[in-house]
Amino acid sequence: MSGVTCRRGLIVLLAALLAVALTARLGIWQLDRAAQKRALQAAIDARGAQAPLAATELDAAAEASQLHRRVRLRGHWLAERTVFLDNRPMDGRFGFYIVTPLRLEGRAEAILVQRGWLPRNAQDRSRLPALATPAGTVEIEGRLIAAPSRLYEFEASASGPIRQNLGAAAYAQETGQPLLPLTVLQTGPAGGEDGQLLRDWQPPDLGLQKHYGYAFQWFALSALFLGLYVWFQLIRPRRRAAA
Template sequence: MVALAALVVAAGTARLGVWQLDRAAQKRALQAALDTRAAAAPLPQAELATDRVAAAEQHQRRILLQGRWLPERSVFLDNRQMDGRPGFFVLTPLQLEPVPRAAAPGSVIWVQRGWVPRDNDVRTRLPAVPTPPGAVQVAGRVAPPPARLYQFAADAEGPIRQNLDLDESARSLGRPVLPLTVVQVEAPPGGDGLRRDWPAPAADVQKHLGYAFQWFALCALVLLLYVWFQLIRPRRRRPPAD
């Protein structure tokens, strides 16, 4: 009975270790795809995806957008950190200029413009972020929306939000919103006071390798304990024959 239990546990932990190695291989492939996209030629604005499946294939592509800011609809995502400091991610919708062959002319795309620290005295006091009027060009890379944080209730109407919902923003703006965002990588002429120390996209391969090591180590420990307590120790304690 003990042997069967040890065998089941060892087989289960070994299988989990193999599964984590498989996940690591998948993440390596994903990281290679991200690196390839980042090194590719800039994506033409007319080829921006209009559905979520196609959008995922464009993440990390470089792009130069042409459009007009909608600064009155800017959103400040709360509880976002940079270098361990609390602050806001500043996102502003950009009304795209019509371009030839565009899949959805006149659409809006959310731009992750940068990070700004929170006021230590008045938590809800927002900084003034200079936003150029008229037609602008925005250099960046295609990205998914910022990671969602846990929230206890639906966000109230207003500039400070916990998360950004693209579908809800389309209803609020009254315009079609593309199912992706663009991370701005260059400050506009004259600056805007925002930090853009965006972390490089990573697929967390090392995390899965660490989990695999833990499962394989547990498998080896179960087998060693079984061999010690069921085979070696009883023989060591057996009295010698006369």
């Protein structure tokens, strides 16, 4: 075997080893990411299993540690501040997520509540759906999320009742109503005056299966590189020599 052939064979071997090692490492990295997401999901489940928080226990300085906790709150709706978040699907249809501030009993602040879903008028997109909001003191249950459901926004934030997104800090400044920096995703069956609302919320999707899928692709690519090297550099030359 000539020196040129040996050098070429060594270069091919090194390239194959590098490709196999790189793709295998990327597969392992995706498995690590999946393990991190599993740990995060376990933490979310553990918080969700804790006793519900009352209004007096909500702490703006500890919002990160209270995410995903269940709550049981009393207060009254600021119905005139209701916002309709557009282009939100539920049960295969598009409509609005209804977000209304709830002024908490015993506190000066209110908190945004994502109350449920209502269908959109197909003929007139600007028409608001009929919404009954209970008056007086109400008690709601739900779990804490960082903010109302968000979508990508091409234009600047709107200021009317129909919007694409809503943030607590900006809305507090707009309305002059102090708002806690968290949002309640209201749970439980709708009843009474708000009985038309749907609350078929999907559980948090951390993308765990995506990482497993990516890991499989990287490991499959690693195996492909190894198989190609073995076939073209080992098996096929021996077959030719034996022919």
